[in-house]
Amino acid sequence: MCTIRRFTLAALALGISSFNAAAATPNAIPHDSAPLGKLPRWAQPLAYHLDFRVDPQQSAYTGSAAIDIELKQAADHLWLHGQDLTVSKVTLTDSAKKIHAAQYKAVAQKEGVSTVEFGKTLPPGRYRMTLEFSAPFNERLEGVYKVSSQGAPYVITQMEAISARYAFPGFDEPSFKTPFTLSLTVPENLVAVANTQQVSEQKLDNGWHKLSFAATKPLPTYLVAFAVGPWDVVDGPQIPATQWRAQPTPLRGIAPHGEGPRIKPALAQTPAIITALEDYFGFGYPFDKVDLLAAPDFAAGAMENPGLVTFRDYLMLLDANSPARNVRSSFNVAAHELAHQWFGDTVTMPWWDDLWLNEAFATWMQAKITQQLHPEYRADLELISGANYAMQSDSLVSVRKIRQPITGTGDIETAFDGITYEKGAAVLNMFERYLGADTFRQGVRAYIKQHQFANATADDLVAALSKASGKDQRFAKAMQSFLDQAGVPLVDTVLRWEDGKAVLHLKQQRYLPLGSTGNAKSVWGIPVCVRYSVAGGDPKTQCELLDQAQGMMLLPGATASSWYMPNADAAGYYRFDMARDDLARLTGNLAQLPDTEQLAYADAINAGFRRGDLDAAAVLAAAPALAQSGTREVATALMPTLKWLSKYEARNEAQRNRLTELARKMYLPRLQQLGYQRRANESQDDALLRASLAQFLALDVKLPEVRQALLLQGDKALEKSADGQLDLAAANPDLLRAVLSVATQEQGTPAIDVLIKALGTTSEPAQRMAILSGLGAATASANAERARNLALDPRVKVGEMNTVLLASREDGEGREAMWKWFTVNHEQLIKRSGDSSGGRLPDLVAGDSCSQSEADRLNAFFQPLLPQLPGADRGLAQTSEKTLLCTALREKQDPAAILR
Numbered sequence: 092m093c094t095i096r097r098f099t100l101a102a103l104a105l106g107i108s109s110f111n112a113a114a115a116t117p118n119a120i121p122h123d124s125a126p127l128g129k130l131p132r133w134a135q136p137l138a139y140h141l142d143f144r145v146d147p148q149q150s151a152y153t154g155s156a157a158i159d160i161e162l163k164q165a166a167d168h169l170w171l172h173g174q175d176l177t178v179s180k181v182t183l184t185d186s187a188k189k190i191h192a193a194q195y196k197a198v199a200q201k202e203g204v205s206t207v208e209f210g211k212t213l214p215p216g217r218y219r220m221t222l223e224f225s226a227p228f229n230e231r232l233e234g235v236y237k238v239s240s241q242g243a244p245y246v247i248t249q250m251e252a253i254s255a256r257y258a259f260p261g262f263d264e265p266s267f268k269t270p271f272t273l274s275l276t277v278p279e280n281l282v283a284v285a286n287t288q289q290v291s292e293q294k295l296d297n298g299w300h301k302l303s304f305a306a307t308k309p310l311p312t313y314l315v316a317f318a319v320g321p322w323d324v325v326d327g328p329q330i331p332a333t334q335w336r337a338q339p340t341p342l343r344g345i346a347p348h349g350e351g352p353r354i355k356p357a358l359a360q361t362p363a364i365i366t367a368l369e370d371y372f373g374f375g376y377p378f379d380k381v382d383l384l385a386a387p388d389f390a391a392g393a394m395e396n397p398g399l400v401t402f403r404d405y406l407m408l409l410d411a412n413s414p415a416r417n418v419r420s421s422f423n424v425a426a427h428e429l430a431h432q433w434f435g436d437t438v439t440m441p442w443w444d445d446l447w448l449n450e451a452f453a454t455w456m457q458a459k460i461t462q463q464l465h466p467e468y469r470a471d472l473e474l475i476s477g478a479n480y481a482m483q484s485d486s487l488v489s490v491r492k493i494r495q496p497i498t499g500t501g502d503i504e505t506a507f508d509g510i511t512y513e514k515g516a517a518v519l520n521m522f523e524r525y526l527g528a529d530t531f532r533q534g535v536r537a538y539i540k541q542h543q544f545a546n547a548t549a550d551d552l553v554a555a556l557s558k559a560s561g562k563d564q565r566f567a568k569a570m571q572s573f574l575d576q577a578g579v580p581l582v583d584t585v586l587r588w589e590d591g592k593a594v595l596h597l598k599q600q601r602y603l604p605l606g607s608t609g610n611a612k613s614v615w616g617i618p619v620c621v622r623y624s625v626a627g628g629d630p631k632t633q634c635e636l637l638d639q640a641q642g643m644m645l646l647p648g649a650t651a652s653s654w655y656m657p658n659a660d661a662a663g664y665y666r667f668d669m670a671r672d673d674l675a676r677l678t679g680n681l682a683q684l685p686d687t688e689q690l691a692y693a694d695a696i697n698a699g700f701r702r703g704d705l706d707a708a709a710v711l712a713a714a715p716a717l718a719q720s721g722t723r724e725v726a727t728a729l730m731p732t733l734k735w736l737s738k739y740e741a742r743n744e745a746q747r748n749r750l751t752e753l754a755r756k757m758y759l760p761r762l763q764q765l766g767y768q769r770r771a772n773e774s775q776d777d778a779l780l781r782a783s784l785a786q787f788l789a790l791d792v793k794l795p796e797v798r799q800a801l802l803l804q805g806d807k808a809l810e811k812s813a814d815g816q817l818d819l820a821a822a823n824p825d826l827l828r829a830v831l832s833v834a835t836q837e838q839g840t841p842a843i844d845v846l847i848k849a850l851g852t853t854s855e856p857a858q859r860m861a862i863l864s865g866l867g868a869a870t871a872s873a874n875a876e877r878a879r880n881l882a883l884d885p886r887v888k889v890g891e892m893n894t895v896l897l898a899s900r901e902d903g904e905g906r907e908a909m910w911k912w913f914t915v916n917h918e919q920l921i922k923r924s925g926d927s928s929g930g931r932l933p934d935l936v937a938g939d940s941c942s943q944s945e946a947d948r949l950n951a952f953f954q955p956l957l958p959q960l961p962g963a964d965r966g967l968a969q970t971s972e973k974t975l976l977c978t979a980l981r982e983k984q985d986p987a988a989i990l991r
């Protein structure tokens with residue numbers, strides 16, 4: 092799944108110790124309690140035949156699930172999953188074709204655990220269990236759900252993580268991989284698609300037809316997918332046969348009615364991605380087709396269902412007027428989901444504690460493929476920015492480990508976070524460098540080959556990498572130290588001259604920011620690589636595995652004036668703190684460093700500030716040199732820290748002016764040079780840089796001249812044409828969000844009125860997101876309240892709710908108003924977005940808080956809600972800790988340093 096960074100899912104710790112308990116005594120009739128975690132192994136599914144009868148015009152659907160099962164021991168019942176299902180009939184047919192009537196009972200409603208009681212003891216053996224059921228279409232984007240696009244209803248599925256239990260009765264756990272054979276009976280004017288190719292069509296009476304699909308390769312329940320509606324089906328270029336795959340593979344786009352042509356750019360880029368992945372894995376794309384589906388409403392960013400990958404519509408529906416940001420994301424997310432066809436779909440983790448095997452790998456692989464096919468996208472820098480972002484969360488005491496034990500369903504939902512994705516990817520990148528790219532690939536290939544169409548754990552991966560590299564336990568322990576231990580290492584470095592040799596002394600501890608209550612004493616196995624200058628030659632690199640609290644490294648050829656970068660190529664997942672003189676020499680040579688290392692340097696400045704080693708003056712002194720970089724990612728790297736300073740640290744006019752003037756000086760000339768309109772043949776990167784600069788200067792720093800320029804575009808965009816429609820295309824699509832935000836802030840009610848009205852008539856997804864961000868940015872209190880109320884309004888889709896709410900708590904006043912609104916409306920908000928989004932709720936409504944009183948009220952309000960909101964305990968702990976760290980930083984950093 093792609094969650095689109097900074098969009099964390101989450102969800103209740105059950106506090107029930109039986110969560111992982113599952114097995115029963117062999118060869119005895121089990122007398123067990125409902126398994127809230129893993130299911131017992133004595134009843135296993137072997138294959139599913141699922142028949143659904145779906146009409147999107149209705150509010151519910153019916154189905155039958157014929158599940159071939161094996162009872163490994165005599166039993167009078169079995170456990171399975173099913174949530175909000177009405178099961179009308181259950182039978183078990185034994186191998187002698189004798190039919191036994193049975194009964195389905197929901198047991199643990201909240202977790203979706205059910206039982207089938209046989210009414211007698213059945214001997215071990217194979218059975219076909221058939222369940223006839225019906226269910227409502229889900230309204231919270233889980234399981235089988237219904238959405239509408241331009242007035243027409245569509246049905247789509249989203250099973251990950253544990254929503255297949257809403258869709259059909261089954262063994263909803265990733266360790267149970269079996270073939271699925273689907274048929275869909277739908278009104279004959281509608282299109283239906285599933286994971287595999289359609290093999291037959293049968294006309295039925297009364298305007299229905301039944302479409303049958305080929306059996307899938309063995310899959311877990313969370314990868315089953317189908318969709319029904321008046322879809323446009325667009326043939327893409329075939330994916331030609333390769334040395335890894337004997338037959339060409341058909342490729343199609345599935346788009347809402349009338350949107351078909353806009354899915355073509357996404358189709359065009361797909362064959363190259365697939366073949367590049369095949370070359371890496373040495374393993375042909377293993378499924379019988381590729382369909383890319385643009386979903387009119389979706390909870391995450393995209394989902395890697397084999398053969399039927401589903402995406403949020405804005406990632407798939409592109410044209411010349413699409414924001415550059417969406418065009419870039421379309422490629423990145425497609426590369427991520429297609430990488431999952433191997434990592435996750437071909438080889439699957441047996442349990443959610445190894446979710447990182449899916450998500451860290453897909454994130455890392457996405458960067459590798461993007462770097463190969465579009466080097467100008469600078470996926471190498473994206474990976475480092477992702478790591479730096481993850482380090483921020485990894486500094487919290489309440490953070491998850493990459494392999495966090497699962498103690499409740501909430502832990503499953505909250506596992507889709509920056510630690511699993513971005514930290515995981517960075518850790519893979521670090522150990523790839525340590526082993527060498529070729530050796531690492533050899534290990535990955537062996538892992539895929541050995542575990543194809545089955546399950547594998549972190550230990551299996553480490554074993555494959557150890558075997559390929561010939562490395563011993565020291566490597567395995569080093570890798571495990573990052574997987575099974577939370578936190579980001581801080582490596583202290585000081586260069587000394589000893590006996591005429593340059594010796595770099597290293598110490599490691601856990602990085603903890605000001606105000607943290609954590610324990611710094613931790614040891615990782617860190618592959619530390621240092622780049623340093625030598626007299627009259629190219630810089631050299633020296634690497635060492637630091638797996639003790641202290642260590643040292645010789646830097647041969649270094650001279651007294653040598654500078655060194657403690658994280659060569661920024662490939663290591665660690666922060667560094669250099670001796671003052673060493674840092675000064677590095678700063679003096681910043682321009683010589685590659686972009687990757689300049690990003691690591693920017694992170695060191697930010698990390699030093701948050702730890703209290705550097706003050707605001709040091710940040711402001713470092714900023715201009717980075718800002719003048721010709722590389723967008725480097726030039727904008729300190730923007731979040733500058734934003735923090737102006738939002739929380741500046742206390743008086745003089746301090747605010749200093750920050751504004753600095754931002755103007757550093758960034759305005761660049762924006763003016765780029766201009767506010769797109770230029771013919773400009774690079775995608777220029778468009779992205781313009782958007783970042785405009786957003787920062789107009790909305791964070793509030794430079795009047797930039798706001799004025801955007802307002803001019805806003806006036807045009809909000810002008811109604813003869814047909815009464817807004818001309819949103821009159822604004823630069825890359826700037827539309829910022830343009831509409833400035834417009835609602837400057838024009839107030841008239842702008843709010845027309846934008847709310849436009850929501851009812853605009854279906855273009857990028858424009859809708861801009862409208863919602865613009866509405867959320869409203870500053871006048873009555874207007875801001877109207878914007879927030881839209882989150883509960885049917886004109887705003889469920890997947891769009893967060894956009895408007897996040898935008899509406901940007902400033903201090905907004906946070907106060909947002910909090911009041913939430914305390915009044917929380918029941919409706921939770922009802923609409925679903926329990927499984929409970930983990931992200933504390934951040935959604937109180938993220939960016941920065942005072943003790945905000946932390947107190949957050950805790951007081953959420954504590955009683957925790958039992959009903961899976962994952963909210965972790966979300967609450969993290970948001971509350973972030974609030975207290977922000978408070979401590981604000982108290983301990985001296986604002987007067989802004990003027991020094």
Ligand SMILES: [Zn+2]
Binds near residue numbers: 093431
């Ligand atoms: Zn993913």
